[in-house]
Amino acid sequence: MNPTQTRIRVACVGYTNAWPLTRHLDPALFDVRPCVPSAAARMLNRGEADVGLVPVASLFDNGAKWRIVPGFCIGSDGDVDSVLLVGERPLEEWDEVVLDGESRTSVILAQILLRGPLNRADLPVRAVDAGTGAFHAQGRTGAVVIGDAARNLPDRLTTRIDLGRAWKDWTGLPFVFAVWAGRPDLPVAAIDGLRRAGAMGLPERASAPEAERTYLTQHIRYDLDDRALMGLRRFVALGQASGLLGPGELSLYAPPRSLPRASMDTVLSRAAAGDRLTRDDAHALCQSAPTPELCAAADERRRAREPRSHVTYLMAGNLTLSNLDERASALVAAKAVAAILQPGVAEPHTLASCEAAIQRLHAEYGLAVTGLGADDLVGLALAANTTPEAAMARLVAAGLDGFGGAPTRTGAAARPVWQAMHRLAGAAGLRGPATLTLGLGERRDQRIDHLFDLRAFQDEELATGRPGFSAFSAWTSLSGTPGADDSAQAWLRFIAVARLVLDNVPHITAWWPTVGLGAAQTALFAGADDLGPILVDEHIVAAPGLSWTTDPEEVEHHLRVAGFAPMRRDLDWTTLTPILDPAPGTAGRYARF
Amino acid sequence: MVTDLPALSPLATRHVDAAGLGEIRARLDAGERLSFDDGVKLFLTPDLSALAALANRERERRWGDITFFNRNVHVNATNVCEATCIFCSFSRLKTGDAAAYTMSLDEAVGRVKALRGELITEVHIVNGLNPDLPWSYYLDLLRGIKAERPDLHIKAFTAVEIHYFAEKYAMTYHEVLRQLIDAGLGSLPGGGAEIFHPRARKKLCDDKVDAEGWIEVHRVAHELGLRSNCTMLFGSIETIEERVDHMLRLRALQDETGGFQTFIPLRFHHENNRLERLREPTAFDSLRTYAVSRLLLDNIDHIKAYWVMLGVELAQLTLGWGVDDIDGTVREERIYHMAGARTPQTLGRADLVQLIRDAGRVPVERDTLYHVVAEA
Numbered sequence: 001m002n003p004t005q006t007r008i009r010v011a012c013v014g015y016t017n018a019w020p021l022t023r024h025l026d027p028a029l030f031d032v033r034p035c036v037p038s039a040a041a042r043m044l045n046r047g048e049a050d051v052g053l054v055p056v057a058s059l060f061d062n063g064a065k066w067r068i069v070p071g072f073c074i075g076s077d078g079d080v081d082s083v084l085l086v087g088e089r090p091l092e093e094w095d096e097v098v099l100d101g102e103s104r105t106s107v108i109l110a111q112i113l114l115r116g117p118l119n120r121a122d123l124p125v126r127a128v129d130a131g132t133g134a135f136h137a138q139g140r141t142g143a144v145v146i147g148d149a150a151r152n153l154p155d156r157l158t159t160r161i162d163l164g165r166a167w168k169d170w171t172g173l174p175f176v177f178a179v180w181a182g183r184p185d186l187p188v189a190a191i192d193g194l195r196r197a198g199a200m201g202l203p204e205r206a207s208a209p210e211a212e213r214t215y216l217t218q219h220i221r222y223d224l225d226d227r228a229l230m231g232l233r234r235f236v237a238l239g240q241a242s243g244l245l246g247p248g249e250l251s252l253y254a255p256p257r258s259l260p261r262a263s264m265d266t267v268l269s270r271a272a273a274g275d276r277l278t279r280d281d282a283h284a285l286c287q288s289a290p291t292p293e294l295c296a297a298a299d300e301r302r303r304a305r306e307p308r309s310h311v312t313y314l315m316a317g318n319l320t321l322s323n324l325d326e327r328a329s330a331l332v333a334a335k336a337v338a339a340i341l342q343p344g345v346a347e348p349h350t351l352a353s354c355e356a357a358i359q360r361l362h363a364e365y366g367l368a369v370t371g372l373g374a375d376d377l378v379g380l381a382l383a384a385n386t387t388p389e390a391a392m393a394r395l396v397a398a399g400l401d402g403f404g405g406a407p408t409r410t411g412a413a414a415r416p417v418w419q420a421m422h423r424l425a426g427a428a429g430l431r432g433p434a435t436l437t438l439g440l441g442e443r444r445d446q447r448i449d450h451l452f453d454l455r456a457f458q459d460e461e462l463a464t465g466r467p468g469f470s471a472f473s474a475w476t477s478l479s480g481t482p483g484a485d486d487s488a489q490a491w492l493r494f495i496a497v498a499r500l501v502l503d504n505v506p507h508i509t510a511w512w513p514t515v516g517l518g519a520a521q522t523a524l525f526a527g528a529d530d531l532g533p534i535l536v537d538e539h540i541v542a543a544p545g546l547s548w549t550t551d552p553e554e555v556e557h558h559l560r561v562a563g564f565a566p567m568r569r570d571l572d573w574t575t576l577t578p579i580l581d582p583a584p585g586t587a588g589r590y591a592r593f
Numbered sequence: 594m595v596t597d598l599p600a601l602s603p604l605a606t607r608h609v610d611a612a613g614l615g616e617i618r619a620r621l622d623a624g625e626r627l628s629f630d631d632g633v634k635l636f637l638t639p640d641l642s643a644l645a646a647l648a649n650r651e652r653e654r655r656w657g658d659i660t661f662f663n664r665n666v667h668v669n670a671t672n673v674c675e676a677t678c679i680f681c682s683f684s685r686l687k688t689g690d691a692a693a694y695t696m697s698l699d700e701a702v703g704r705v706k707a708l709r710g711e712l713i714t715e716v717h718i719v720n721g722l723n724p725d726l727p728w729s730y731y732l733d734l735l736r737g738i739k740a741e742r743p744d745l746h747i748k749a750f751t752a753v754e755i756h757y758f759a760e761k762y763a764m765t766y767h768e769v770l771r772q773l774i775d776a777g778l779g780s781l782p783g784g785g786a787e788i789f790h791p792r793a794r795k796k797l798c799d800d801k802v803d804a805e806g807w808i809e810v811h812r813v814a815h816e817l818g819l820r821s822n823c824t825m826l827f828g829s830i831e832t833i834e835e836r837v838d839h840m841l842r843l844r845a846l847q848d849e850t851g852g853f854q855t856f857i858p859l860r861f862h863h864e865n866n867r868l869e870r871l872r873e874p875t876a877f878d879s880l881r882t883y884a885v886s887r888l889l890l891d892n893i894d895h896i897k898a899y900w901v902m903l904g905v906e907l908a909q910l911t912l913g914w915g916v917d918d919i920d921g922t923v924r925e926e927r928i929y930h931m932a933g934a935r936t937p938q939t940l941g942r943a944d945l946v947q948l949i950r951d952a953g954r955v956p957v958e959r960d961t962l963y964h965v966v967a968e969a
Contacts, residue, residue, distance in 0.1 A: 067965075070967070070968040071968075172709065172710075226711075226712040226967060227712075229712055229966065229967055230712050230744070233714070233744035234742075234743065234744045236744070237743040237744040238743055241743055249960070249962060249964045250964060250966075251964035251965050252964075252965040252966065252967065252968070253965065254659065254957050254965045255659070255955050255957065255968075255969075256657075256955070257656065257657030257658060257659050257955065258653070258657035258658050258955075259658050259953065259954075259955060264602075265602045265603060265604065268602065268604045269603060269604050272604050272607075290649065291645065291649075291913040291953070292605065292642055292645035292646040292649050292913055293602060293604055293605050293608075293642075293646065295641070295642040295645065296604060296605060296608040296642040296643070296645075296646060297604060299608070299640075299642050300608065485951065487906070487909055487948065487951040487952070488905075488906035488907070488909050488910055489909050489910060489912075489913075489951055489952045489953070490951060492910065515906055516876075516904060516906045516907070517875075517876075518875060518876025518879070518904070518906065518907045518910075519876065519906050519907065519910065521875055521876045521877050522641060522876050522877070522880065522910055525640065525641040525642045526642065557872060557875070558875050558876075558877070561875055561877055561878060562639065562641075562875070562877040563639030563640075
């Protein structure tokens with residue numbers, strides 16, 4: 001905080017149980033004004049303090065217009081030791097209770113408990129001067145006593161009901177006596193400062209003098225956590241229902257309403273105009289660009305490349321060596337044009353078996369064959385005791401029509417491998433997509449860096465006359481790992497950034513089985529112009545809870561209602577087949593989708 | 594909380610204008626209210642990012658990045674229902690039917706009791722129109738919940754139920770609501786609005802309270818000091834015009850009373866009801882509906898997405914299309930699950946907080962009246 005600014009005025013009680021929260025208040029930030037508990041609320045109301053350690057009951061003196069600071073409070077969770085109902089005789093024999101005026105919260109707690117679990121709703125109550133409760137507790141008169149008086153009682157007071165304990169036994173919840181509360185516009189720095197003071201002060205309870213230590217560490221509970229908040233809410237509801245507390249609602253301070261964001265206007269405008277982005281640009285966009293504008297910029301690039309408002313997809317599906325015939329038949333029945341060969345990790349496969357599979361898919365089923373990725377090729381060559389070049393030559397001779405589909409991996413170690421293998425494929429005239437799986441433990445900046453690796457590689461390939469990648473596609477891993485950053489939102493933004501960065505890759509594929517067809521439909525407004533292969537075997541990518549379809553009509557419907565003409569493609573986008581609308585004219589007009 | 598409207602960036606302005614929304618943008622820039630025709634035009638704009646740019650500006654002007662959620666418990670005390678709404682899986686269920694149930698009061702209160710250890714702040718109660726229950730059932734239900742958890746806010750009974758109570762138990766809306774308030778009612782949920790326009794309403798739910806009745810119940814509730822929510826069932830057989838008409842009727846009542854807190858577009862689900870052959874709305878239709886509602890309903894504070902219907906992925910995306918509130922950790926959700934919602938029944942609080950943070954927003958846990966309950 002700027003020293004020329006006024007310090008935050010804090011109304012603080014000097015009670016034993018308050019010092020862990022108050023002793024480390026930064027004097028540069030706070031102007032601490034000691035007071036008795038009831039005065040804290042008064043000082044707030046009069047504008048003499050900005051924030052204070054306020055007894056809960058006082059929050060409702062003026063309709064609860066104060067906000068509560070999250071984090072810490074002064075509460076109990078069982079015996080509190082310093083708030084008691086006392087008397088010389090058992091509670092059943094009392095005929096009145098005097099209420100010590102020093103703490104209204106405790107007094108209201110006592111009244112609620114008398115009406116509730118203590119079963120003495122009939123007892124008349126009488127207010128007495130602060131600090132005189134124990135003196136008045138004589139004969140059939142009981143008293144609420146608090147603070148040091150409660151912890152040093154004369155022996156004659158044999159009935160001692162700990163109100164923190166009685167509350168806990170009744171509700172199962174902690175009780176909150178006081179909270180940090182202040183004016184609604186308290187600066188964030190002040191809220192942080194109050195919390196920091198508590199975080200520093202609480203550990204020091206351990207070195208408090210013996211007599212205090214037990215009280216501060218075992219009786220007073222400082223966490224304003226869910227359970228404490230429930231106790232607080234329960235108390236307020238009961239107090240208000242019985243007319244002991246004024247009206248009003250509890251409300252904590254909200255976090256700052258906006259996350260800090262640098263203006264991205266310049267970078268976004270350059271990106272939308274088609275300028276080649278630098279790594280810094282892309283990192284900044286990914287980090288800070290508002291989603292609507294990131295999508296809009298990517299959408300402009302997509303439209304600049306592909307003015308026609310159609311979206312392509314491929315009637316193709318994946319299969320493995322072990323389910324080859326079953327899946328191939330299903331694909332043919334579904335009018336597929338291509339098969340994506342994914343030799344399974346768990347099944348035995350060799351270069352020879354892959355060659356045979358390719359030949360069979362061609363000859364028996366009339367399907368074009370793509371699939372296999374850099375890692376597959378390396379593995380097949382190794383197992384066949386040959387070079388990747390020779391392995392590639394054999395696969396091409398067998399009739400392989402495309403390459404890629406298995407994800408490329410991020411990072412420097414993986415880079416030479418996928419580069420070399422895709423170069424081999426390019427030299428053989430095979431094209432295919434570059435793909436990336438999000439959420440396998442890579443950081444967000446590593447994903448961006450990977451896009452630049454791909455862009456540089458694509459530049460080289462195109463410069464040497466090889467075909468390069470036909471498309472880029474990303475999907476999420478469904479790993480469910482916390483912090484994987486592979487939510488639908490992260491994926492959508494990454495698709496947009498990919499469109500902007502990969503200015504030399506023709507198509508962006510929104511491959512949807514792991515994010516849902518809905519998210520993919522949204523990505524068509526964020527740079528994607530293709531949905532990829534749609535006849536996917538759901539056993540391979542089962543996404544729990546997601547709407548799933550391999551029904552081409554459903555896919556086409558999603559395209560039409562979003563204003564795009566569905567267009568079936570082949571592996572290389574050389575032949576495009578428009579799919580006519582079976583019920584023309586309805587899309588867009590009525591909400592009948 | 595509403596701050597001055599920030600200017601759109603040059604890119605967004607160009608994009609919005611290229612989508613044919615220049616006039617509407619200019620009107621929003623000038624702080625003018627959008628018309629019926631504007632609403633239709635927005636719906637027919639085939640450009641999701643242009644809609645996002647406009648709706649997100651309105652959202653951030655009101656709430657910045659703050660995204661609300663709450664922890665509540667849903668109680669559907671009975672699914673027996675006299676109404677014949679064609680979109681509903683509970684339609685015409687009679688006591689004794691295999692799928693029908695009516696909870697005893699102990700059972701219903703038990704739903705709340707079971708969550709004794711959780712910081713929930715609200716009970717959400719919506720029921721079928723059950724001809725076999727006495728009026729005292731509802732009052733005792735509220736009293737029973739209040740006795741068990743006096744700290745919970747009870748948001749209960751759609752306008753359709755209030756209307757049904759008034760007819761069945763021969764009282765005015767005012768009398769019904771007065772007695773419910775005395776028994777513990779805190780606010781009204783927004784259900785039962787479906788589509789107001791008589792053409793669609795006749796097809797969807799001919800024997801349900803009409804638009805005027807629905808609006809009147811909320812008017813009376815607002816006069817009695819209750820806040821309420823409002824909804825729209827979208828994506829069944831209604832037209833775009835009927836959606837816009839629906840929103841403008843709500844806007845008109847809000848001008849009068851200011852009692853609505855939140856507008857909740859409800860996405861049509863087609864399983865287990867008589868509209869099974871109808872396709873469900875796509876993400877495109879959902880997102881544009883959220884965006885247009887944020888733009889048209891200039892006098893309603895919040896637009897809420899109900900993730901149970903949308904799925905987690907789409908619910909997250911709505912935060913960029915005008916939504917500032919995600920309906921939270923729902924338990925005991927029955928209505929949508931009988932209609933085939935495939936999402937998990939509950940999302941943990943931490944999951945919801947993460948979902949909001951992953952969208953680049955600031956999660957805030959609220960109570961029914963949008964007070965901050967706890968740190969997210």
